[in-house]
Amino acid sequence: MKVAYVLVCQAGPIEPAAALLCASLRRFGGLGFRSEIVAMVPGPSSITGNVQAETLELLESIGVRVVHRVNEHLIACGSPREVDFITNKFCCLDIDTECERIVFLDSDQVCHREFDKSLFSQPVVGGRVGYTGARVVNTVYDNIYELCGTKPPGFRMKVGTPQDSDASVYIPPAFNTGLISVVGSQVPNLVRTWRECFYRLDQSELELGDNKFYAEQVAFGVAVEKAQIPYLLVDPDSLAASILHYHSPERLRGYPQILSRIRALMDEYELLEHVFRQDSEWSDLLSVPVLATKRPPVSKEAAFDASELWFPTFASPDASRMRFVKRPSDFFQRYPFHDDRLLKEIDEVKDISIAVAEQIIEEAKDEPRRFIGIFHTAFCGSTLLAKYLHQLGHCQFYLEPELFTQLAVQKWFGFKKWCKSDWDRILRLGMHFLSRGTARELIPGIKFHDSATNLTKEFLDWHSDSRAIVLYSSLEDFLLSNLKDVTRRAWVRTRLSASCGRSFSVLRDVQHSQLTDAQACAYLWIAQIHTCRTACVEHGGRILSLKSESLFEAPYDSLVEIGKHVGIPSDAPRFEQAIMSQSRVHAKTLQRFETTAKRETEGRLRRELRAEFEQGMEWAAKQTKWDVTNLSLPNTLNVQKVRG
Known part of the structure; x- marks a missing residue:
């Protein structure tokens, strides 16, 4: 829409x-x-x-x-x-x-x-009026509707206050006009009626707040009723989400x-x-500081205590500073991952110049440590894999660090904002500071954003013993995952302009605006698979590829083989525990994965979206000449399920 x-x-x-x-x-x-x-x-x-x-x-x-x-x-x-x-x-x-x-x-x-999709569910959608606005019309709504040349509806809605439930008022449906969603065909009639009602109320003797402050808000509800337009009133708390x-x-x-x-x-x-x-x-x-005409000199006082949990989040647009967040000391006891999206768990924020950050690393004399990296296509279970590996007890994972997504975008667009030397410095600092935040007995791991598959070379060059896993979904799964609701479809559209497709010859001349939703999904999958395949070819045995269906259908056996690849000792009881455990701490990433429910959902979607599904498959096959139904990347793990 x-x-x-x-x-x-x-x-x-x-x-x-x-x-x-x-x-x-x-x-x-x-x-x-x-x-x-x-x-x-x-x-x-x-x-x-x-x-x-x-x-x-x-x-x-x-x-x-x-x-x-x-x-x-x-x-x-x-x-x-x-x-x-x-x-x-x-x-x-x-x-x-x-x-x-x-x-x-x-x-x-x-x-x-x-x-929320409810914002588009009726010809008119808006927030329900608050208690203060409701009190304004509580005793005069009959006069209001009469002035506007119509009658109030035959029902009343309750508007209460949390402090005193007995003080609730009952009024005709009324809107808070801070957010109004109107279907285009109703706009001319509604605006005309709204104006008329407002002018009548504004010129009346009715008390509608100081200087008639609530007149336009009251007039909108009357106009919707007078124009007989179907509507939905949304709870303010729901909008606040x-x-x-x-x-x-x-x-x-x-x-x-x-x-x-x-x-x-x-x-x-x-x-x-x-x-x-x-x-x-x-x-x-x-x-917000006043811009200095001269950059202040580097000083140790601008740094931070190396014993505290400080993590890099992103670099400034001019590549001169990095922003760090300080996590509470018990952060990793309460959360399994370091996730930039857990913004409420920040103790302090500090901006530090690149020069100071480099000075900290130089004085600490930290040697590069080996990492485990997860690169992947979108919506393929990569967070689930990070959960499994983390719970084996040998790794500390960082979920989609914003700094590395920022670096990936800069690389895709040819270092337009940063020169290559600044980009290299920031990448090096990011790896160093993630290492410093990880206990020495654990292997630091990064689950990259799906747009960051172009960082595999730099990631593996960091340490000769670093290893990567490329997790990828089939085109069938990708289509079903992204065509299932309007939010995912919109996400695909926003990602097209920033995708890596221009680097792949078969996609270079495709006009995004002319693609259907199914073709747009196929385009994005081709672009991501192409980048993953390039990485697998260039780095051979240091990258292990895994189809998402193998992780879902045979998690134990997948983990055993991945453990061998990244150097995690095989421990059957711990592997079983990692797969079967549940936690209430972080609902999205730690809920137990239910394979049966996934199969049932896929079957239903395949039936409902059959025409679009087939269109996406055919378009991808025609563009690439690939066997898109049976495509596998180099070094793909062939998992033989031996455990239930």
């Missing part, structure tokens, strides 16, 4: 918030390639002011479409009140777009994960995990830091 995510970007306090929302939508929203982000800049500028050139440059750099609209209501007001600027929402909702659905978002929000409505930057101090993600966005989008620096509230919150 093509979706337009639209927000207001107005000079003043809204401007940095809007920049953050756009960046977070692009980074964490899971937007499909056909969707767009639109920033509506309201006018006239004599009333609304001028948005900074840096902000507009940032929006352009992350693919945001900027639309300038004159809000006639502001001109008519002469001296607009705060509530009058809220009418910018009308200009947002009826923008020109080819998308099938429009999602309006208040600018003072930050997206931190993909939206994807997008946080923080209202003011100061409130973000209570959300350390969200703050960590915002800081990560600042490193990814350099101009975002500049936008924040212009606003005292944001710069104080995020401790």
